Amino acid sequence: xxxxxxxxxxxxxxxxxxxxxxxxxxxxxxxxxxxxxxxxxxxxxxxxxxxxxxxxxxxxxxxxxxxxxxxxxxxxxxxxxxxxxxxxxxxxxxxxxxxxxxxxxxxxxxxxxxxxxxxxxxxxxxxxxxxxxxxxxxxxxxxxxxxxxxxxxxxxxxxxxxxxxxxxxxxxxxxx
Ligand SMILES: [Zn+2]
Numbered sequence: 001x002x003x004x005x006x007x008x009x010x011x012x013x014x015x016x017x018x019x020x021x022x023x024x025x026x027x028x029x030x031x032x033x034x035x036x037x038x039x040x041x042x043x044x045x046x047x048x049x050x051x052x053x054x055x056x057x058x059x060x061x062x063x064x065x066x067x068x069x070x071x072x073x074x075x076x077x078x079x080x081x082x083x084x085x086x087x088x089x090x091x092x093x094x095x096x097x098x099x100x101x102x103x104x105x106x107x108x109x110x111x112x113x114x115x116x117x118x119x120x121x122x123x124x125x126x127x128x129x130x131x132x133x134x135x136x137x138x139x140x141x142x143x144x145x146x147x148x149x150x151x152x153x154x155x156x157x158x159x160x161x162x163x164x165x166x167x168x169x170x171x172x173x174x175x176x
Contacts, residue, residue: 001037002026008033039111043083044071045119046160047096052139053160054121056091056132058149065133066149069156070094071114084117092135094126103159103172105152114152118169151176 006013006028013026018034026035046069047054055067072087074080085098099118106113126135140161148154155174163169 003035003037006031006033007035037111039108039113041074041080041083042071042112042114043074043080043087043116044069044114045084045088045096045098045117046102046156047088047092047094047119047121048160048164049121049137051164052137053143053157054092054094054126055136055138055143056129057134057136058131059128059133060131063149066147067144068149068153069116070132071116071153080115081117084115085119088119091129091131092126093129094135095122096120097122100169101171102169103156103174105156105174105176107152107176109176112152114156116156 003013003026005011009028009031011028011030013028013035015024016027017024018027054070056070057067058064070088070091071084072091074083078086081098085096088094088096096119099120101115102118103116104113128135143157145154148157152174159172159174
């Protein structure tokens with residue numbers, strides 16, 4: 001993403017190699033601020049009950065109307081687990097107990113890292129939210145795999161159901 005103006009002083013930036021660096025950055029030559037850009041971390045949960053998984057139908061762009069696991073961008077000042085639990089509650093209204101880390105996906109093409117925890121429902125209260133037009137438990141055969149919002153989520157679900165069948169949950173790194 002281009003950063004045209006310095007976020008510190010508002011002067012026009014230059015795209016150049018800072019002294020001692022190995023990559024080009026947007027640099028402010030007025031106040032010397034270097035605008036580092038790093039991957040975004042998305043954290044979420046695979047909330048499951050017996051052989052069903054909780055999915056949300058997206059009520060917001062991108063991929064409005066497609067199904068996904070509850071997940072969203074991590075905020076400053078929280079851990080990945082806190083982010084996953086917060087996003088799950090915001091998108092599904094579900095109170096959950098998070099469990100082991102299940103998957104990390106890397107999509108360097110778009111500078112995204114996704115982190116998913118396994119989680120269990122504390123009760124059966126979940127509902128549509130501002131971010132999800134529907135929230136529903138799906139058995140594997142009922143999942144609309146052609147209507148899954150992101151290829152990362154599709155891959156995580158495939159790994160989840162493979163491990164569920166084997167009755168042993170692993171930790172997966174999935175790179176695209
Ligand atoms: Zn500046």
